[in-house]
Amino acid sequence: MKKIIRIFLNILYPRHCPVCHGILKDQESLVCPECENGFNRVGSHYCLKCGKPVKAQEEYCAACRGHKRAFDRNRSVFLYDGKLRQSLVRYKYYGAREYGDFYAESVCRFIGDEIRRWDPDVLIPIPLTVAKQRMRGFNQAGYMAERIGTKLEIPVSHDLLKKIHETRSQKKLNAAQRKQNLRNAFCVKEDLHGYTVLVIDDVYTTGSTMEAAALCLKAAGAEKVYCITLCTGQG
Numbered sequence: 001m002k003k004i005i006r007i008f009l010n011i012l013y014p015r016h017c018p019v020c021h022g023i024l025k026d027q028e029s030l031v032c033p034e035c036e037n038g039f040n041r042v043g044s045h046y047c048l049k050c051g052k053p054v055k056a057q058e059e060y061c062a063a064c065r066g067h068k069r070a071f072d073r074n075r076s077v078f079l080y081d082g083k084l085r086q087s088l089v090r091y092k093y094y095g096a097r098e099y100g101d102f103y104a105e106s107v108c109r110f111i112g113d114e115i116r117r118w119d120p121d122v123l124i125p126i127p128l129t130v131a132k133q134r135m136r137g138f139n140q141a142g143y144m145a146e147r148i149g150t151k152l153e154i155p156v157s158h159d160l161l162k163k164i165h166e167t168r169s170q171k172k173l174n175a176a177q178r179k180q181n182l183r184n185a186f187c188v189k190e191d192l193h194g195y196t197v198l199v200i201d202d203v204y205t206t207g208s209t210m211e212a213a214a215l216c217l218k219a220a221g222a223e224k225v226y227c228i229t230l231c232t233g234q235g
Contacts, residue, residue, distance in 0.1 A: 018087050018099035030102040039087075040079040041110070042232060050207055051075045052232050069207065071214035071225045073118075076204055076232035077110050084231050088202060092140045100140065103202075103230050104147035111228060115152060118226045120198035123149045123156045124217075126209055127163040127186070144230065145200040154198070161199075161213060162187050186216040193221035204229040 014023045017031050019038035024031075031038075045056050049064040051074045078084055090096040091103075108115075125141035133139050142158055149156035164187050197217050201209060204227075214225040 015098045016090075016096060018091070018096070018102045019083065021087075021090065021096075030098075030105055039084050039106075039231075040081055042076050042079060046075075049073060050232075051204065051229075053079070053234055063207070069214075070211045070218065071199070071207075071227050074204055074207070074210060074227035074229060074232075075111050075114060076229045077106050078231040080203055080205070080231040080233050088140075088230075092136065092202075095137075097138065097143065100143040101147060104144045104151065107144070107148055107228060107230065108151045112152060115148075115154075115198065115226075115228065118198065118224070119196060120154055120224075120226060121195045122160065123154050123198045123200055124161050124213075125156070125158065126199060126201040126213060127158070127161055129163045129165065141201045144202070148200065148228075160188060160190055160192070161217065162189070186213055188216050188220035191221050192217060193223075195222045196224040197222045197226070199225060199227045201227070201229045202231070204232040 015027050015029075016022060017024055017035050019035035020032060022032065042051065042053060045054055045058070046052060047054050047061040047064050048059050049069050050061060052061045052063075054061050087096075087099060091099040123145045125139060125145040127142075128136065128139050139158070145156050148154070163185055165185060199210060199213055199217070204210065210227045210229075214227070217225050
């Protein structure tokens with residue numbers, strides 16, 4: 001019965017490729033075969049703290065050399081360029097929720113072994129305010145987190161970390177403004193003493209969101225806060 005329902009839904013609402021955005025010929029696939037490697041991967045030289053690309057001789061990027069991070073480490077799969085930016089816009093704002101399945105599969109494929117080494121007790125998606133989630137219809141980070149958690153057999157919590165007030169869009173703010181914008185934006189109401197937490201989000205730019213979330217989680221007792229983002233800026 002589930003298979004019949006899935007076939008019927010695929011006819012009414014066919015799945016699209018997250019790279020080229022065309023209708024998938026094989027509706028059981030997540031991406032066109034020719035588009036499977038369509039997004040640019042983060043290479044083998046990346047910052048050992050935030051995961052941004054660095055030169056071969058560097059261990060840390062300039063931002064991470066300049067100040068201590070609240071989170072223990074972030075890793076990203078892809079580079080945040082024009083092609084992926086367009087894909088994320090369709091995913092977050094235009095109903096292409098199925099793209100999240102490919103995003104989550106990519107995280108598990110390329111960073112899954114590292115996540116297992118971190119051995120997190122729980123996955124926590126960066127939350128939206130109630131109003132923002134109602135407007136958007138879903139939490140894009142939460143969608144990915146559910147599928148990553150299922151694949152890697154790690155519990156997912158949507159309630160441990162809450163966003164308690166709306167913030168301005170981070171897109172047009174500089175690093176200092178982003179940090180101020182997220183001050184006191186999150187809260188944790190449970191004791192996380194001794195927990196290793198893995199935070200999930202879609203994009204890493206300056207790290208302000210992850211910093212704010214990690215500070216809040218560690219204030220609640222979390223021993224380690226690791227982060228995974230689908231993509232990262234290049235500098």
